[in-house]
Amino acid sequence: MHAETLKNAKVAVFLNRSALCMLLLPAACLSWALPAYPPQDAFWFCFVLATFSWPFAGVLFIVSAGFQSGRRAERFEHDAGFREAHGH
Numbered sequence: 632m633h634a635e636t637l638k639n640a641k642v643a644v645f646l647n648r649s650a651l652c653m654l655l656l657p658a659a660c661l662s663w664a665l666p667a668y669p670p671q672d673a674f675w676f677c678f679v680l681a682t683f684s685w686p687f688a689g690v691l692f693i694v695s696a697g698f699q700s701g702r703r704a705e706r707f708e709h710d711a712g713f714r715e716a717h718g719h
């Protein structure tokens with residue numbers, strides 16, 4: 632059971648980080664495109680990239696929510712008990 636939870640947590644972390652990278656992709660593209668193209672073309676290129684990549688990042692966030700282990704209240708109680716047991 633614990634191994635399955637750990638696998639789900641790893642998948643959730645991977646999907647969350649992938650989604651964050653997808654959200655940052657237009658900014659990285661803008662820093663690349665500004666010296667290579669006229670500013671108006673660079674901004675349009677990044678706008679189009681954001682239009683297509685951000686919905687996919689949203690889908691990744693939704694899918695990663697399904698892999699989260701336990702409910703938030705259960706995790707909070709577990710974390711609080713762990714901290715209390717270790718003197719934090």
